[in-house]
Amino acid sequence: ELHQPRFTLITKGLAGAEGPVFDTKGRFYAVAPLEQASNDGSAGKLYRIELETGDKHVVCTPHVEGFGGKPNGSISDKDDCIWCADMRLGLVKFDPGDNSCKIYGKVDSSGNPLNGANDLVFDDDGNLWFTGPGSPVAPAKEDMVTIFEVPSGKLYCLPKGEDVPVLADDNLRFPNGLAVQGKVLLVGVTVTKEILAYDIIGAGKLTNRRLWAKVPIGETDGPDGMDFDVMGRLLVANHGGSHIEVYPPDGGNAPIIRIRCPFEAPSNLHFRQNSNVCYVTEHSNDALWSFEWECRGAAMYCDKIRIDFF
Numbered sequence: 307e308l309h310q311p312r313f314t315l316i317t318k319g320l321a322g323a324e325g326p327v328f329d330t331k332g333r334f335y336a337v338a339p340l341e342q343a344s345n346d347g348s349a350g351k352l353y354r355i356e357l358e359t360g361d362k363h364v365v366c367t368p369h370v371e372g373f374g375g376k377p378n379g380s381i382s383d384k385d386d387c388i389w390c391a392d393m394r395l396g397l398v399k400f401d402p403g404d405n406s407c408k409i410y411g412k413v414d415s416s417g418n419p420l421n422g423a424n425d426l427v428f429d430d431d432g433n434l435w436f437t438g439p440g441s442p443v444a445p446a447k448e449d450m451v452t453i454f455e456v457p458s459g460k461l462y463c464l465p466k467g468e469d470v471p472v473l474a475d476d477n478l479r480f481p482n483g484l485a486v487q488g489k490v491l492l493v494g495v496t497v498t499k500e501i502l503a504y505d506i507i508g509a510g511k512l513t514n515r516r517l518w519a520k521v522p523i524g525e526t527d528g529p530d531g532m533d534f535d536v537m538g539r540l541l542v543a544n545h546g547g548s549h550i551e552v553y554p555p556d557g558g559n560a561p562i563i564r565i566r567c568p569f570e571a572p573s574n575l576h577f578r579q580n581s582n583v584c585y586v587t588e589h590s591n592d593a594l595w596s597f598e599w600e601c602r603g604a605a606m607y608c609d610k611i612r613i614d615f616f
């Protein structure tokens with residue numbers, strides 16, 4: 307089934323536009339990983355964007371030891387801190403309270419260099435899962451060729467309250483976007499055009515890795531960012547495929563709905579809280595767009611009220 311909703315352009319000028327996200331107060335952020343410094347080095351930025359006007363405000367330009375970052379995905383915690391998955395630096399945490407950017411280490415819990423970071427998501431317990439498809443974090447030399455050709459991608463978890471990520475899985479062909487529904491973690495693997503599912507059994511602990519869905523063959527790229535709606539359907543940006551693919555709650559070999567985009571390379575998507583308005587970043591025009599979906603998006607971790615029974 308093909309849907310062709312009306313897309314509204316919000317803003318352009320986000321080099322490598324990625325990581326659309328709302329915090330709990332409704333403030334909107336996105337990242338521009340491909341911005342460069344005057345010396346041609348990486349100088350990716352986290353922006354706060356006024357959706358009514360399209361105005362962009364730089365809030366964080368992460369760097370460490372003289373190396374600029376490439377923030378590629380974003381997520382909000384319950385304190386309105388924005389966590390970014392950075393391809394060159396690993397995890398970055400922006401605190402709007404003091405406008406600080408904290409870099410979370412260079413190694414995992416085994417002492418191995420982090421494999422960069424691409425996208426991230428909180429589970430319902432506050433553990434932060436993120437993909438690492440790239441070469442080791444700076445100052446290691448960046449490798450944007452081999453990482454697509456060999457299964458060198460990794461999957462990590464930063465357990466709630468801790469500072470050092472744990473390696474959860476590896477040998478993946480460019481792991482990319484993630485989504486969580488209950489105790490199931492979904493991970494898009496771009497090169498193989500697959501979405502994998504895992505059962506979450508603890509902080510950094512996964513089991514029962516399995517194929518959950520396939521992205522339509524013949525497209526020039528594969529699954530990128532993704533988000534659930536309240537009906538349990540998964541919306542997946544098919545980077546290079548000009549569509550957002552929609553899957554039923556149990557996945558499948560093909561999407562049940564294809565949303566036609568007015569651009570070729572959708573990169574990520576995110577719903578406004580308690581709304582059916584979905585915001586989409588894309589690489590064809592380095593832009594941010596919005597469209598109205600059939601139902602509301604599912605609540606993210608930062609917006610869920612947790613009740614503990616004793």
